[in-house]
Amino acid sequence: MAATVETIAIIPARGGSKGVPGKNVARVGGIPLIARAVRAALSSGVIDLVVVSTDDAVIASAARTAGARVVERPAEISGDTASSESALLHALDTLAADGIAPRVTAFLQATSPFIPSDALRDAVAAVRDGRADSAFSARESYEFVWRRDADGAAAAIAHDAAHRPRRQDRDPHFVETGAFYVFTTAGFRAARHRFFGRTEIVEVPEATAIEIDDPGQLRAAQALAPLVDPPEPLAARVVVTDFDGVHTDDTAWLDAAGTEHVRVSRSDGMGVALLRRAGVPVLILSTEQNAVVRARAEKLQVEVIHGVDDKASVLRQWAADRGVDLAETAYLGNDVNDLAAMALVGWPVAVADARPDVLAAARVVLARDGGDGAVRELADRVLAAR
Numbered sequence: 001m002a003a004t005v006e007t008i009a010i011i012p013a014r015g016g017s018k019g020v021p022g023k024n025v026a027r028v029g030g031i032p033l034i035a036r037a038v039r040a041a042l043s044s045g046v047i048d049l050v051v052v053s054t055d056d057a058v059i060a061s062a063a064r065t066a067g068a069r070v071v072e073r074p075a076e077i078s079g080d081t082a083s084s085e086s087a088l089l090h091a092l093d094t095l096a097a098d099g100i101a102p103r104v105t106a107f108l109q110a111t112s113p114f115i116p117s118d119a120l121r122d123a124v125a126a127v128r129d130g131r132a133d134s135a136f137s138a139r140e141s142y143e144f145v146w147r148r149d150a151d152g153a154a155a156a157i158a159h160d161a162a163h164r165p166r167r168q169d170r171d172p173h174f175v176e177t178g179a180f181y182v183f184t185t186a187g188f189r190a191a192r193h194r195f196f197g198r199t200e201i202v203e204v205p206e207a208t209a210i211e212i213d214d215p216g217q218l219r220a221a222q223a224l225a226p227l228v229d230p231p232e233p234l235a236a237r238v239v240v241t242d243f244d245g246v247h248t249d250d251t252a253w254l255d256a257a258g259t260e261h262v263r264v265s266r267s268d269g270m271g272v273a274l275l276r277r278a279g280v281p282v283l284i285l286s287t288e289q290n291a292v293v294r295a296r297a298e299k300l301q302v303e304v305i306h307g308v309d310d311k312a313s314v315l316r317q318w319a320a321d322r323g324v325d326l327a328e329t330a331y332l333g334n335d336v337n338d339l340a341a342m343a344l345v346g347w348p349v350a351v352a353d354a355r356p357d358v359l360a361a362a363r364v365v366l367a368r369d370g371g372d373g374a375v376r377e378l379a380d381r382v383l384a385a386r
Helices: 033-043 057-066 084-097 117-128 185-191 215-228 266-277 291-300 311-322 336-342 356-361 374-384
Strands: 007-012 049-054 069-072 104-108 134-141 145-148 154-157 173-184 199-203 238-241 282-286 303-306 329-333 347-350
Touching: 007 033, 007 084, 033 049, 033 057, 033 104, 033 117, 049 057, 049 084, 057 069, 069 084, 084 104, 084 185, 104 117, 104 185, 117 134, 117 173, 117 199, 173 185, 215 356, 238 374, 266 282, 266 291, 266 374, 282 291, 282 311, 291 303, 311 336, 329 336, 329 374, 336 356, 347 356
Parallel strands: 007 049, 007 104, 049 069, 134 199, 238 282, 238 329, 282 303, 329 347
Antiparallel strands: 104 173, 134 173, 145 154
């Protein structure tokens, strides 16, 4: 194996985050942060092996599912004060014991949710080709930076406060994003630090330069994901949907007898029919215990489970009974009672007019509202990916 592994990526990801509990498996764009980092490394096309160093079983499971090898990190280098360098050196020593000796190492941080694979590729190329001993991701900045001096007064950093040139007349500075660092393995072992020798800046877009250290930054990343993440084929093999707010516009008419009536989309009905013809199982899973839910499911000729309080438990049992892989399942929801079920599947999907928490949890946000073609849009995208 040593002869075929020239470049590796190591992602340190310990458990026990205090600022954001479970941070490294928190979902952005419907994907755990650790899985996003693994995917970014693999998508670069220049990483031969992705390794996750962790002390946490949940992180380890998510990393393996995403395609990484896991190195168990000892407790003595898993605490709040442990450096990333110590985790990298331990992972390299573990690999060396298995005969894996990479020439180039990329250090990625899962707390950077939008790691640009093309920029990572450029950094690896710079180190591989000998143009740099180390390289790192940074964003361009024309900001005026200040500090407080010993007396608490403002003091300019790297600029003359009395001279305020126009942006176009200034040279940019570059700010580390923390997304990735790439270096020669031998140089890193000798320096025991990520910066040494000739260091090169690899510029990344400012829109991707977010690092998650607190709940506000996590929410910002979740809101940004639909705008930053590139479109991808919706490769689900099973479709599960809520009913109200998905097949309907989340309103109902009530007649004098107290019977509810809802409006549904014939286009959505055709989408379900196309899924059935293609052999894609479809389930309607609804909190509401209502005859209209069952009547619509019977009309569409799909399974229905309604009157459900705990959608996640029911979905997990339904999948186990039918041998369904939830990682290959799409769940289409609109409201907060869908969140637990969405967290179980590989493809959490939200209608366009879903609640903010649902939009933040979704891997895919559709263009159509509930009851107005959202189910058809989902069906079309699932079928297009087959």
